[in-house]
Amino acid sequence: MIGELFNLSGRVAVVSGAAQGMGxxxxxxxxxxxxxxxxxxxxxxxxxxTADEIAALGRQAIPVTCDVSDVSQIRAMFAQxxxxxxxxxxxxxxxxxxxxxxxxEIALEDVEKTWRNLVFGRFCCCQEAGRRMLRAGQGxxxxxxxxxxxxxxxxxxxxxxxxxxxxxxxxxxxxxxWSGRGVRVNAILPAQVVNPGLEERMAADSNLRxxxxxxxxxxxxxxxxxxxxxxxxxxSDASSWITxxxxxxxxxxxxxxxxxxxxx
Numbered sequence: 001m002i003g004e005l006f007n008l009s010g011r012v013a014v015v016s017g018a019a020q021g022m023g024x025x026x027x028x029x030x031x032x033x034x035x036x037x038x039x040x041x042x043x044x045x046x047x048x049x050t051a052d053e054i055a056a057l058g059r060q061a062i063p064v065t066c067d068v069s070d071v072s073q074i075r076a077m078f079a080q081x082x083x084x085x086x087x088x089x090x091x092x093x094x095x096x097x098x099x100x101x102x103x104x105e106i107a108l109e110d111v112e113k114t115w116r117n118l119v120f121g122r123f124c125c126c127q128e129a130g131r132r133m134l135r136a137g138q139g140x141x142x143x144x145x146x147x148x149x150x151x152x153x154x155x156x157x158x159x160x161x162x163x164x165x166x167x168x169x170x171x172x173x174x175x176x177x178w179s180g181r182g183v184r185v186n187a188i189l190p191a192q193v194v195n196p197g198l199e200e201r202m203a204a205d206s207n208l209r210x211x212x213x214x215x216x217x218x219x220x221x222x223x224x225x226x227x228x229x230x231x232x233x234x235x236s237d238a239s240s241w242i243t244x245x246x247x248x249x250x251x252x253x254x255x256x257x258x259x260x261x262x263x264x
Contacts, residue, residue, distance in 0.1 A: 005238035009034030012085045013235065014077075014129065016068050017095030019046025021195045022144065022227045026092050027061075028053060029228035030235060036060040038081055041095065042067050068095045068121035069113070078128040087136065090235040091129040093122045093143045098160035111159045118163035119170070126174055130183055137182040142234050143171050145187040147250055168246055175244030184243035186234055191215075191250035193222035214261075218251030 013030045017023030018039035024046075027037050031054040039054075039061060041047035047063040054061035062084055066073045081088060096118040099110035126141055133139025147153070148161040149168035171187040178185060192198060192212045198221075202209045212221060226249060233239050234247075248254050 006232055006236045007034055008089075008232070008235060011035045011089035011235070012038070012081075012087050013090040013092065014038045014040065014081065014088055014125075015092040015094060016040040016066070016125065017144075018050050018063075019043035021094075021224045022190070022193060023092070023094035024050050025224040025227050026094060026231040028057075029232050030090065030092075031057050031059040031061065032228075033232045033236070034059070035090065035235070036085065037062075038077070038085065039063045040066040040068065040077060068125065069116040071121070071124050074121060074124045074128060078132075082132075088129050088132050089139055091125060091139075091141045092231065092235075093125055093141070096122065096144075096163075098157075098163065100156040100160065101158075102156055103158040106156075106159060111162075114159040114163050115166075118160070119166045122167060123170055126170070126185070130174065130178060133183045134178065134181055139183045140235050140239070141174070141183065141185045142231065143167050143185070143187045145171070145189045145246065147189055147191050147248070147253060149187070149189050149246065151254070171246065172244050179243040184234075184239070186239075186243060186245045186247060188227065188230060188234075189246055189248045189250065190222055190227070191248075191253045193224060193226065193249075195224070215253050215256060216251040217253075217256055220251065222249065222251065 013035045015023055015027040018027045019041035027039055031037055036059050037054055039047050039051055044065040051061040051063040064077050066077050098114040145167045146164040148157055149164040153161055171185050175185040
């Protein structure tokens, strides 16, 4: 049955950034497919709310307050995972903040902060999850990258783009090292997905929404729920021969030439 390929019953997932946005949507989708979930976020109230929503689905959900830039907190979370679940089948690396500023003005401390959030912490999560998955001989990891992983954004995204480029290469290297031992590693590269921070930026700049939409043939910005089907697919046996992939989730943005137009 085709449905069994997507069935995550009996599996355990860890998802960071689970208080809101794509992390929350990913965690709920995995639970809807049958997985139990450990949820990470610095927003304690928000991650508890997500856990309550998942519990209402009949799945086990454990919220953990965790700053993904702090290695000690990540390792403590994985120690708790060992105690509470004793296994991990899927890791969704979603959380991570970035500082935007002009390249000639950005403080090196802010570059380092962005790197710790988006690269260093994510690699630590991959390493801890990977060690456990390699012992089990199976597992799937998904890193959330960005179109900035492979294209330039401008508008003060220098630290973010450098970090997201590293996420893309981290994904490819880990896939190359681990896939032959049963651990698949892929990345999802979203375009503009609506979240509170993006809404705030668009409210401050009346031209920004139109600028984004001019490069998206699909005709709309992304929604957090757009990640749900892709997350379940990559966590499941349906994607058992997909690894090392950088998968755009962008409404057609990358496909369109920079001088192209969605209108005649």
